[in-house]
Amino acid sequence: MIDWARRAVESALAAGATDAEGYLSEDRGREVRVHGGEVESLSAATKRGIGVRAWIGARVGYAFDTNLSEAGVDALALRAVEMARAADEDEFAGPPRSAVRLSSDIGGEGAAELSDPSVASWSTAEIAELTLAIERTALDADRRVAGVEQAVYADSAERVAIASSTGIEGEYESSHCYGYVLALAEGEGARETGLGFDLGRGPVALDPVAIGREGAERAVSMIGARKPQSRAWPVVLDPTVAASFVAIVGRGLCASAVQRGRSPFAERLGSEVAAGAFVLDDDGLDPEGSASSPFDGEGVARRRTPLIEGGLLRNYLHDTYTASRAGTASTGSAGRGGYRSQPAVGASNLLVAPGTLTPEGLLDEAGEGVLVTDVAGLHSGVNPVTGAFSVGASGRAIRDGELAEPIREFTIASDLVSMLGAVSAVGAAPRWVPFGGSVSTPALLIEQMTVAGS
Amino acid sequence: MSEAERLIDADVAARVLSRALGNGGEFAEIFAERTAGLTMAIDESRVEAVQSGSGEGAGIRVLSEGTTYFAHVDGLDPGDLDRAAGEAAAALRSQRAEPRPLEATPTAPQSIERPPADVPAERKAALLRELDERGRDAGPEVSQFTASYAEARRQVTVANSDGLFAADDRTRVRIGAQAVARRGQSVETGSETLGGHCGFELLDDDPGRVAASAARKALVLLDAGPAPAGAMPVVVGAGFGGVLFHEMTGHGLEADHVQKGASVYAGKLGESVAQPLLTAYDDGCMANEWGTDSIDDEGAATQKTMVIEEGRLASFLYDGLTARRDGVRSTGNGRRESFRHLPVPRMTNTYIAPGEATPADLIAGVDRGFYAVSFAGGQVDPATGDFVFGVSEGYLIEDGKVTRPCRGATLIGNCLEALAAIDAVGDDFEMKTGICGKAGQKVPVGTGQGHVRIREMTVGGTDL
Numbered sequence: 036m037i038d039w040a041r042r043a044v045e046s047a048l049a050a051g052a053t054d055a056e057g058y059l060s061e062d063r064g065r066e067v068r069v070h071g072g073e074v075e076s077l078s079a080a081t082k083r084g085i086g087v088r089a090w091i092g093a094r095v096g097y098a099f100d101t102n103l104s105e106a107g108v109d110a111l112a113l114r115a116v117e118m119a120r121a122a123d124e125d126e127f128a129g130p131p132r133s134a135v136r137l138s139s140d141i142g143g144e145g146a147a148e149l150s151d152p153s154v155a156s157w158s159t160a161e162i163a164e165l166t167l168a169i170e171r172t173a174l175d176a177d178r179r180v181a182g183v184e185q186a187v188y189a190d191s192a193e194r195v196a197i198a199s200s201t202g203i204e205g206e207y208e209s210s211h212c213y214g215y216v217l218a219l220a221e222g223e224g225a226r227e228t229g230l231g232f233d234l235g236r237g238p239v240a241l242d243p244v245a246i247g248r249e250g251a252e253r254a255v256s257m258i259g260a261r262k263p264q265s266r267a268w269p270v271v272l273d274p275t276v277a278a279s280f281v282a283i284v285g286r287g288l289c290a291s292a293v294q295r296g297r298s299p300f301a302e303r304l305g306s307e308v309a310a311g312a313f314v315l316d317d318d319g320l321d322p323e324g325s326a327s328s329p330f331d332g333e334g335v336a337r338r339r340t341p342l343i344e345g346g347l348l349r350n351y352l353h354d355t356y357t358a359s360r361a362g363t364a365s366t367g368s369a370g371r372g373g374y375r376s377q378p379a380v381g382a383s384n385l386l387v388a389p390g391t392l393t394p395e396g397l398l399d400e401a402g403e404g405v406l407v408t409d410v411a412g413l414h415s416g417v418n419p420v421t422g423a424f425s426v427g428a429s430g431r432a433i434r435d436g437e438l439a440e441p442i443r444e445f446t447i448a449s450d451l452v453s454m455l456g457a458v459s460a461v462g463a464a465p466r467w468v469p470f471g472g473s474v475s476t477p478a479l480l481i482e483q484m485t486v487a488g489s
Numbered sequence: 490m491s492e493a494e495r496l497i498d499a500d501v502a503a504r505v506l507s508r509a510l511g512n513g514g515e516f517a518e519i520f521a522e523r524t525a526g527l528t529m530a531i532d533e534s535r536v537e538a539v540q541s542g543s544g545e546g547a548g549i550r551v552l553s554e555g556t557t558y559f560a561h562v563d564g565l566d567p568g569d570l571d572r573a574a575g576e577a578a579a580a581l582r583s584q585r586a587e588p589r590p591l592e593a594t595p596t597a598p599q600s601i602e603r604p605p606a607d608v609p610a611e612r613k614a615a616l617l618r619e620l621d622e623r624g625r626d627a628g629p630e631v632s633q634f635t636a637s638y639a640e641a642r643r644q645v646t647v648a649n650s651d652g653l654f655a656a657d658d659r660t661r662v663r664i665g666a667q668a669v670a671r672r673g674q675s676v677e678t679g680s681e682t683l684g685g686h687c688g689f690e691l692l693d694d695d696p697g698r699v700a701a702s703a704a705r706k707a708l709v710l711l712d713a714g715p716a717p718a719g720a721m722p723v724v725v726g727a728g729f730g731g732v733l734f735h736e737m738t739g740h741g742l743e744a745d746h747v748q749k750g751a752s753v754y755a756g757k758l759g760e761s762v763a764q765p766l767l768t769a770y771d772d773g774c775m776a777n778e779w780g781t782d783s784i785d786d787e788g789a790a791t792q793k794t795m796v797i798e799e800g801r802l803a804s805f806l807y808d809g810l811t812a813r814r815d816g817v818r819s820t821g822n823g824r825r826e827s828f829r830h831l832p833v834p835r836m837t838n839t840y841i842a843p844g845e846a847t848p849a850d851l852i853a854g855v856d857r858g859f860y861a862v863s864f865a866g867g868q869v870d871p872a873t874g875d876f877v878f879g880v881s882e883g884y885l886i887e888d889g890k891v892t893r894p895c896r897g898a899t900l901i902g903n904c905l906e907a908l909a910a911i912d913a914v915g916d917d918f919e920m921k922t923g924i925c926g927k928a929g930q931k932v933p934v935g936t937g938q939g940h941v942r943i944r945e946m947t948v949g950g951t952d953l
Contacts, residue, residue: 070749076557076831079576083563084544095537101544101563118539121610125535159580184751184872219751219872226753228872262947265718295532296633296669375542411868412877416899420669420676425716425899425949427868427877444875446718446899446949487718487949 036061037206039103040198043087046112048200052089052119054130055112056199056333059085060374064191065159069166070183077159084374089115093124097377127360131335132201149209149327151237154190162188165243166214172247173218173231177255181221184228186247188214190238195328203334211325213469214241218250222258229253230275230409234325234469253408256431260441262488263432269404269459270447270484271397271433276407277387277479278468281315283417284451285382285472288317288342288350289368290357292380292419299422299451300348308348309455313479314388315343317352319367324384326473332371332378340366342385343455354380387476390461397480399436400460405486406431406438407447413471422451425487445488449481457482493598493658493783495646496521496545499591501567502648505549506588509574510650513583514553517574518649520786521547521565522828525606526641531617533633534625539610548828549573552810553581561829588650596783596790598658599776601688605640605662608689613638616664616696623697624668627704630711632676633669636700640689647788655788661779661933662691663922666700670707677713677896679706680881684922684933687777706863706882709894716883716898716950722858723900723946724851724886728919729863731936734769735839736867737876737904740927742771742796742804743822743834744811746871753874753905754802762802763908766844769797771806773821773837779922780838780935787823787832794820796839808834826930833928838935844914848940851913853889859948860884860891861900874904877949899949907943915940 040057047055061083068075085108086099096118100111157165170186190212198204215232231250233241272280292298300308309315319337321327330336333355341349353361354369357380370381392400408430416426425448432439449457462477497505502519509517523545530538547570548561560576562569605613617636624634639662646656663684670677681702685691725733738754746752754762773791775781782791787809795803807815808823811834824835852860860883867878880898884891920937 074556076559077580078559078561078831079579080561080829081563082829097538097540099540099542099544101546114541117610118541121529121614122537122539123535123614125537182750184749217872226873228870377538377540411870411875412866412879412899414866414868416865416877416879418678418897420678423897425879425897427875427899427901427949429875444901444903444947446877446901446947448897448899448949485718487947489720489947 036194036196037198037204039085039108040196043085043108043112044198044200046109047087047089047115050113050116051091052116053092054090054200056088056130056197057085058374059196060193062191062193064189065162066187066189067163067166069170069186072167074163085111086374086377087112087115088377089119090128090130091116091119093126093128094119094122095128096122099375127356129359130199130201131203131333131355131365149207150192151210151239153237153239154192154210154212157238162238165238165241168243169214169216169247172244173216173251176248176251179220179222179255179258180218180251182219184217184219186216197334199334205330205334207329209328210236212238212241214243214246216246216250218254220254220258227254227257229257234467257429257441257443260429260443262444263405263442263486264489265487267483268486269401270481271401271404271406272479272481273406273408274466274476274478275468275470276410277476278474279410279413279470281385281387281474281476282471283413285385287422287451288352289380290351290353290361293351294357294360297420303348304351305347307346308452309343309346310458311346312390312461313343313455313458316341316386317368317382317384318386319383321384321386323467324473325469326383331367332369335365335367335369337367337383352380352382354378382472384473384475387465389463389465389477392460392462394462394478397460397462397478398433398438401433401480402436404433405442406433424448424450445486448485448487454481454484492595493656494644495656496523496565496644497646499654501570502654503588503591505570505574506648506650508571509549509551509578510586510588512578512581513586514551514581516552516650517588518550518647519547519570520828521646523644524641526639528637528639529613529617530635530637531621532635534621536614536617546828547573549577550831551577551581553583557831559831589652591648591654592652594653594655596655596657598783599686599781601660603689604660605689606642616692619697620666620700624666624700624704627701628708630670630672630708631668631704632671636664636666639663645786649788653788655784657782657784659686659782660688661686662689664692664696664699666703668704668707670711672711675711677707677710679703679710682922684779685777686779686781709882710896713894713896716895717859717885717948718950720945720947722855723943723948724855724858724860725941725943726862727915727917727939728921728937730861730941731840731921731938732864732867732923733878734841734938735836735934735936736869738908739836739839740869741871741874741904742806744805744807744815745834747805748811748814751872757802760802761800763797763800763911765800766914767797767800767911768842769840770795770842771822771836771839775838778838778920778935779933785821785823786825787819789819789821789823791821791837806834806836808832824932826932830930835927835932836925836934838920838937840920840937841914841941843916843918843939846913846915848915848917851915851940851942852886852891855886855889858886859898860886869904876904877901895950897950900946901949902946907946910944911941912944913942
């Protein structure tokens with residue numbers, strides 16, 4: 036694979052580029068969808084392609100294609116150079132200049148495996164059985180479970196190779212899989228849905244029973260839900276909801292957003308942005324993190340970067356471009372969604388440091404309030420510049436420190452910085468959640484948020 | 490009218506279909522695709538992110554006893570197609586089946602006056618600079634402005650074992666503008682888009698107005714106060730307001746949700762779901778509209794489907810698979826993001842037909858309420874009907890008049906109740922463009938309506 040990346044670099048230089056980078060990715064994936072005890076669909080796929088970045092001085096252009104032939108790669112490199120000609124000059128544009136041959140390990144010799152052999156060794160029949168087991172467990176978990184909208188298993192094994200005119204060369208392989216179920220429960224004349232999920236590097240890591248039970252429990256627990264009373268309450272965010280917010284915080288900590296004034300965290304480096312209880316790191320090398328890799332989307336080594344600590348904003352996330360603009364070093368945070376996208380700053384794995392409270396302890400601390408177990412409309416409900424948000428939510432009322440009736444059709448509103456500043460307690464048990472990024476977080480107690488219901 | 494080029498030869502298609510049915514199956518299909526696109530953006534008054542992308546590939550599926558077997562490959566060489574057919578058939582264990590002979594169905598693609606690929610990249614960069622100037626000229630409080638340009642040509646060919654052999658050639662152009670306005674500590678954003686299933690002619694008529702509109706939305710919000718919280722009448726604006734109908738009703742009409750019982754509209758065909766003043770359509774063949782295609786991604790002709798007729802639920806939206814299950818014909822709503830995806834029932838251009846009231850009448854009838862002009866997006870759970878929408882431009886209505894702009898509002902409710910609570914539809918019809926996500930696939934959709942009034946809905950703001 037790396038030979039194609041090298042050829043693309045040579046062709047781009049021959050076509051007039053002053054610097055160039057070739058990036059290949061190949062992804063083999065499977066997906067099983069199950070409904071009503073039957074396999075609804077079985078998919079097998081290979082995605083393979085190449086993307087070329089070409090610089091002409093301070094101009095940069097990008098092109099990608101699926102055609103991996105000598106003529107195809109040469110034509111692609113030429114197109115990338117043409118794209119650079121149409122761009123305006125940007126004095127900070129340029130490739131990383133680390134000039135190293137990158138290792139395919141993370142965290143040193145044999146420290147972590149990014150690939151699990153079960154992705155390749157489990158047969159189609161075995162992954163189908165796992166998915167059927169997820170559905171079966173959800174249906175059998177409770178007599179109020181009326182059906183399952185969908186049970187899904189998907190995996191992928193990816194290979195990445197990169198080469199540049201500045202001497203970067205690297206390759207790695209990684210694998211991922213996930214399973215989820217959307218269970219339907221009926222009661223009191225209404226219908227409720229509940230999501231159960233799990234993820235890992237291979238199917239051997241998934242627990243179909245736990246996935247099925249979680250979906251059923253979440254759906255059943257919402258039966259009879261009503262609107263809560265409108266007022267400012269203490270709010271507990273369960274790990275899945277906390278993770279969705281943390282992923283949005285992570286986007287605001289990207290230097291690309293900060294430098295362009297499109298982040299609530301702009302111009303706040305070193306100042307207070309959260310309560311002391313909320314500690315956040317980005318770690319591109321965490322052995323359990325699904326976003327871990329030895330190097331980022333432009334070939335810079337991944338690492339751990341403290342973001343929020345002691346209530347203070349410690350660092351932004353940088354790629355080579357934003358680092359050059361800020362006069363600092365890349366944090367290895369160039370994200371890339373495969374060969375079809377150019378590198379852009381993005382969080383890898385975001386880790387919220389666990390606290391000490393058990394789930395019961397958090398509810399007790401909240402006293403009277405609301406536990407939020409699901410949010411909707413996050414992608415539209417958060418203002419990326421100010422961090423102000425108002426999103427739809429559902430969950431449970433908290434009364435006398437105990438879970439009370441289910442509640443739905445309400446909104447929670449605040450802004451990201453105020454919310455982080457109001458984190459008054461953090462749960463002890465973190466969970467990996469893949470919604471909007473790779474995040475590991477425990478439940479969070481927010482001292483007060485506006486809840487709008489009836 | 491010219492016909493679209495077929496990306497694979499008839500004899501190759503016939504052989505690959507035969508191979509796909511080699512281990513049995515009731516139906517096999519090849520979906521071949523070639524794409525070529527260009528995108529660029531302007532940010533900080535600098536043209537950047539200039540990108541050219543192309544690719545080709547095919548998805549092959551076999552249906553057998555309720556299960557779909559699917560494989561896709563990059564590349565359209567006969568060898569690639571053979572390999573994918575072999576993979577799709579690999580898990581089947583039945584008797585070989587034979588496809589019917591292919592019969593070419595002629596299709597007239599949408600007419601494209603000026604193919605964007607023929608327009609030099611420099612002209613597109615100049616367009617972005619023009620948008621940037623218009624956006625920034627809207628006022629000194631516009632502190633940031635970005636705009637984007639995207640063109641894509643998508644040639645598709647569908648061949649299936651029922652003998653269908655059809656092709657389409659689709660070109661879309663879209664521009665978007667986002668403005669940020671700042672005054673002291675207040676920071677507000679505004680955005681606007683323009684798009685069509687057409688060529689560069691889309692941009693002949695003053696494209697700068699898209700930039701001016703984005704800037705105006707951001708500037709208006711600088712004077713905004715907190716949004717009200719609680720239940721009240723809501724007037725929804727024309728055009729972008731159609732997102733509300735798309736989300737709260739449209740998705741529940743897609744037959745896959747209905748057949749799984751995961752739609753609040755399941756079993757309600759022919760029943761009254763809205764007041765008689767409401768009629769709505771999904772129309773995949775509106776000429777050159779953003780959500781239009783000449784055939785869907787299974788080769789079925791697109792059509793205009795009445796989904797609500799004077800308040801009664803009139804039709805669901807079908808792809809081939811769901812239509813087979815219900816024993817009806819596909820409504821031409823089988824769409825997919827690319828050859829890497831399976832088709833599912835999707836909306837095309839979905840809209841509430843214009844009514845009789847004027848927008849001013851609708852607002853005059855409200856004592857205290859909320860006026861939602863456009864949405865940042867929305868989400869609905871089709872099974873429960875619960876939805877939530879972020880309002881990007883909204884105002885307070887007091888004593889029948891629009892008074893002050895509000896920031897940070899969200900509309901939340903249940904679609905059955907909200908649809909039935911629509912008590913007036915305006916005569917000012919408008920269509921807007923959107924990108925709809927479902928089952929991990931994004932497709933272009935049009936949304937539209939005149940002004941609409943909902944008797945009561947929960948507004949989630951911070952002003953209790």
